[in-house]
Amino acid sequence: MVGPTATLTPLSRADGSASYRCPSTGSNILGSVNAPVELPARRDALRPEDATVEVFVKPGTAPGGVGERYIENVIKNMLAKLILGREKGYARRGVVITLATIGGESVGRGDSYLTLLPALIHTALLALLSAAVPLSMTFSATVLAVNASGEITREPSEKEAAAATSLHALAFSSKGHLLLNESQGAFDFDTWEKVHARALAICHGTLTRTSDGDVAMAEDVDGQPLEGTVRETVEDKLHQDYAWKTDAP
Amino acid sequence: MAQAAASAAQSAAPSLSLPPSQFARLQPHAYLLAHLSPPPATNQPSIRANGRAPSQFRVTSANTGSLTHTNGSAVVRLGDTTAVCGVRAEILHTEDIASWSVSRSTESSSAPTNKRRKLTDPTTKPNERIDSKDEDDNESHIQDFNLLVPNLSLSTGCAPGFIPGAPPSTLAQSLSHQILTLLHSTRLVRAEDLRIWYQPPNLGPEDLECHNENEQMDVDASQEDEKNKEIKAFWVLYIDVMIVSLAGNPFDAAWAAVLAALRDTKLPRAWWDVDNEMVVCSDAVSEARKLTLRGLPVSSSFCVFEADAASGWRAVVIPDAEEEKELDDSARKGNQRRWILADPDGYEEGLTQERICVVVDKEQGGKGKTVIQKLEKVGGWTADAKELKALVDISAQRWEDVRRILNEQC
Numbered sequence: 334m335v336g337p338t339a340t341l342t343p344l345s346r347a348d349g350s351a352s353y354r355c356p357s358t359g360s361n362i363l364g365s366v367n368a369p370v371e372l373p374a375r376r377d378a379l380r381p382e383d384a385t386v387e388v389f390v391k392p393g394t395a396p397g398g399v400g401e402r403y404i405e406n407v408i409k410n411m412l413a414k415l416i417l418g419r420e421k422g423y424a425r426r427g428v429v430i431t432l433a434t435i436g437g438e439s440v441g442r443g444d445s446y447l448t449l450l451p452a453l454i455h456t457a458l459l460a461l462l463s464a465a466v467p468l469s470m471t472f473s474a475t476v477l478a479v480n481a482s483g484e485i486t487r488e489p490s491e492k493e494a495a496a497a498t499s500l501h502a503l504a505f506s507s508k509g510h511l512l513l514n515e516s517q518g519a520f521d522f523d524t525w526e527k528v529h530a531r532a533l534a535i536c537h538g539t540l541t542r543t544s545d546g547d548v549a550m551a552e553d554v555d556g557q558p559l560e561g562t563v564r565e566t567v568e569d570k571l572h573q574d575y576a577w578k579t580d581a582p
Numbered sequence: 583m584a585q586a587a588a589s590a591a592q593s594a595a596p597s598l599s600l601p602p603s604q605f606a607r608l609q610p611h612a613y614l615l616a617h618l619s620p621p622p623a624t625n626q627p628s629i630r631a632n633g634r635a636p637s638q639f640r641v642t643s644a645n646t647g648s649l650t651h652t653n654g655s656a657v658v659r660l661g662d663t664t665a666v667c668g669v670r671a672e673i674l675h676t677e678d679i680a681s682w683s684v685s686r687s688t689e690s691s692s693a694p695t696n697k698r699r700k701l702t703d704p705t706t707k708p709n710e711r712i713d714s715k716d717e718d719d720n721e722s723h724i725q726d727f728n729l730l731v732p733n734l735s736l737s738t739g740c741a742p743g744f745i746p747g748a749p750p751s752t753l754a755q756s757l758s759h760q761i762l763t764l765l766h767s768t769r770l771v772r773a774e775d776l777r778i779w780y781q782p783p784n785l786g787p788e789d790l791e792c793h794n795e796n797e798q799m800d801v802d803a804s805q806e807d808e809k810n811k812e813i814k815a816f817w818v819l820y821i822d823v824m825i826v827s828l829a830g831n832p833f834d835a836a837w838a839a840v841l842a843a844l845r846d847t848k849l850p851r852a853w854w855d856v857d858n859e860m861v862v863c864s865d866a867v868s869e870a871r872k873l874t875l876r877g878l879p880v881s882s883s884f885c886v887f888e889a890d891a892a893s894g895w896r897a898v899v900i901p902d903a904e905e906e907k908e909l910d911d912s913a914r915k916g917n918q919r920r921w922i923l924a925d926p927d928g929y930e931e932g933l934t935q936e937r938i939c940v941v942v943d944k945e946q947g948g949k950g951k952t953v954i955q956k957l958e959k960v961g962g963w964t965a966d967a968k969e970l971k972a973l974v975d976i977s978a979q980r981w982e983d984v985r986r987i988l989n990e991q992c
Contacts, residue, residue, distance in 0.1 A: 403756035410961040414935055442728060443762040508902045510963030514970075517767045519943075519953050522974050529967055 336556055339455070339563075341463045341570040349464020353456040354436070357488040358448050358476070361436025364456035366464040369426035384418030385427045390446075390453065393434040404446040408432075408454060411504070411513050417467040428466060430457050438491040447515055448494050450502040451476050454513070455563065462567055472512050473536040473559035474504035477528050479520060485531055499524070503532040507560060536560055606631065611933055615889055618921050632927055637976050639882070639925040642984065644838065646846040646991045653819075654847025654873075656991075658839040661927060662829035667839035669847045670820045673778070673861050676813055679727055723773045723816070725766055732761040732821040734836055740828035741928065757833055761823070761840055764941065768879045768955050771819065771844065775873050778815040778861055780854035814854040815861045819847070830927040833939060837881045842988055847873050877943040879955045880984040882977040885926040886936035886964045889919040920964050924976060936962030938970070940977040948985065952978045 337355040344350035347365035354361045372385060388405045391397060408430075416428055432453050440446055446453070451474035458471060478489035478497035486493050494500055499518030506512050516525065538558035572579070606613045613631060620626035629635065640661030649655035652668040676682045724730055736754040739746040750758075765771065821843065823836045851869040855862045864870075922938075923930055941956035954974060959965055965973070 399755040399759040399762075402752050403759040406752060406756045407960050410935065410937070414962050443725060443759075443766050445763050445767070506963055511959070511966045512963050514957060514959040516954070516957040517763065519768075519955055521951060521953060522971060525954065525957065525970075526967060 336562055337452075337455070337559070339459055339566045341459055341566060347460075347464075349460045349462070349466070351456050351459030351463055352435075353452055353459065355452045355488060357490065358452065359437040359490060360434070360449050360452040362432055362449075362452045362456040363435050364430065364432045364453075364460040366428065366430050366457075366460040366466065368428040368461075368464055368466045369423050370429055372427040382419060382424050384416065384423040384425075386413045386416055386418070387427055387429045388412070388457070389429075389431045391431070391433040393437065393439045395439060398442065400440060400442070400444065400446060404450065404453070407450075407513070407515070408457060411454065412457060412461070415468050415470060415472070415512075416461070417469055420467045423467075428461075430460065432456055445500070445515075445517055447500045447502045447517065448476055448489065448491065450474065450515060451488070451504070454504060455559075458563065459566060463570075471507045471560075471563060472504050473507075473563055474502065474513065475532050475535045475559060476500065476502040477532055479518075479524055479528065483524065485528060487531070487535060501525070501528045501532070503529065503536075505533060505536045505560075509533070509537060534558075606929070610929065614887060614930065614933055618887065619889070619919065628921075630923060631929065634925075636921050637924045639980060639983070640927070642838070642987055644842045644987050644991050646842050652843075653849060654843045654845075656839050656842035656846055658835055658842055660831060660835040660838070660925065662827055663825070663831055663835045663927075664827040665823055665825050665832070665835040665839035667821065667823045667836070667843040669843045670822070671817045671847070671849055672820065673852070674727065674729070674816045674818045675861070676815060681726075721769065721773050724769075724771060724776070727816060729773070729776050729816055729818050730762065730765050730771060730821065731818060732758055732765065732823065732840065734758045734761065734823040734825065734832075736825050736828065736832070738824055738826055740825045744828070753832070757836060760833060761821070761836060764837065764879070764881075764956060765821075765840075768877065768941070768943070770841075770875050770877070770879065772874055772876065775849070775871075776817040776819070777813050778817065778852045778854065780812045780814040780856075782810050782812070782856075784810070815852070817849055817852075819844075828928065830929070830931045831883050831925050834881050834883050834925065837879075837941075838984060838988075841878065841880070842991065844873055844875060845988065846991075849873070877945075877953075878981075878985055878988070879941050879943045880977070880981045881939060881941045881956075882924065882973075882980045883926065884922050884924050884938040884940075884965075884973055885930060885934040886938070886962055887921045887923055887930065887934050888962075888964065922965065922969060922973065924980075936960070936964055938965055938973060940970075940973055942974065942977045942981050944978070944981055948982065952981075 335356045337353060339351060339353045341351050342349065343352050343363070344365055348367045350363070350365040352361070352363045369384065386409050388409045390401045390405050390408070392401060412430070418424070418428070434449065437449070440449065454472070454474050461468060462471070476488055477500070478486045478494055479499045479501070480486065480497050486497070489497060489500075497518065499516060499520040501516040502513070503511065504513035511529070536559045538561070600608070602613075617631045618628050618636075620628065634640070643659045644656060646656045647654070648657055649668050653671045654669040656667050658665050658667070734754050734757045736744045736751055737746055737748050738744075744751060821840055823839055825832050825836065848870040851864040851866075851871070852861050923934070926934065937958075937960055939956065939958040940954065943953045943955055944950055945953060952974065957970065957974075959970065
């Protein structure tokens, strides 16, 4: 299976940006982060000691609608918990995250964003890292489809998602906590537990305890764990940026 | 007299203790925490500031059919949160649907084969036959032609934060969207209930032939009728929800109101009048029929209250998920403690970030196993598989309560 590819800082004007492409769902997202910025005339300053996180999602072909408001809210609630909004220089300021769909299927009225959600939050995470926004942890996410015979498909295409009985988008923190779960369609809890185990394996690999108690991430049928992909993207970028220093004799 | 009043005021003034209501406003987090974790010496049970146990829902009441100008309506009260829902049916002519002729040509090729299979297979149980009908590809009509239009309004002066008459807030928009996706994903309304058919009179000579023939011929004739039948219009259901009073948990109240209103909805008998080329509806109330809904999905929302007010930002070491699994709830101490609160009110919603929403249904009217229709968890890392399992069980109990409340109405 072909893994996702990502580029850090493709945009030069924004504080941080990332583009992310997932070949199996066909989604291609470009995200930018501006932080910390002064928000003009903030009337909703409910928590003055904290930073305000704002998320904008732009669909591919249509103007944004109620579906985008909903998914913006979900991403915002998830990220607001991870962004350390009380660090120096962040209180009373804003973290503005803009995510634009530049490829893949568009989402119609009343359709869910579940297939796009992992790509959206991965883009947001990489853009936040690129903007050096303080975060309490990183995460990785995936979407799984369960069909009528109970088979689990990883990152389904639009067609597979339409045929599925239930769709599940899950995000795990770098420490293995379940950060986000969005499931829809009819399923029972046993199915969900299987989905949860599979998603954990996709994001973190199969955990193998070595004799000295260390936990190592190993590759399995799902290829490289997504957590590693996110890490490597950032490492590559850092290596590139510091090439002048590290490669110097 | 005046002297007595003055001395009374003087004796009251030096008191430095605060009444509970002021403490609740000044230190909301500490106030709720003090209620949930009473000192062990006092022997008081852990209880929420509103007097409920952590997994207790507010008193729920439902009232249907209150609005006379709608096809179906309901008022659902969940404590101080009140949602009014009205369902209004309007007719959508197929000739007004731009993509109708295209979508019909693809469906006519598959539909007759479907029907034939159903008719020639007498071994299927009636229940399964309904199911196979459900799987009809025409079920996509509801989504393709937007036959369900829910809208939720919060601009009613329901809570101080929402200005009456203002454009729909982000919350209102995302709630409308949640209702719409849930209506689509649970397939609550049957597309067949919303179709208005036209059956052309069978004028062919073969009609007379097979009148007194055997059963097989009868089946053929009905099949022939099925083929000639034509959808002329659809009912579009406009589902409007007004949150009249908002004290937390608007989604549960709104969804319960939508559910109760749809159960109450009656559509008049409608048919295509060939001579006038229009859809005509019958006046007779006796001819109106109710919608036959699929199941009864009930939503329950929860929030997670953490003892550490600064858990979101202070640079604490968050234990690994593996380590945390071994940590039992009773073993948690100090700032690590957390409580999962069912049906949060406005006060609790302001103090929590992590939200969980579970929509469950039970097969065969409550006797079958629990089916989850939606499981949403966002805004934190507290609730993992173990906690979610417990919440699904609580939601299954809640399903029984809501069904009883809704059945009292109908």
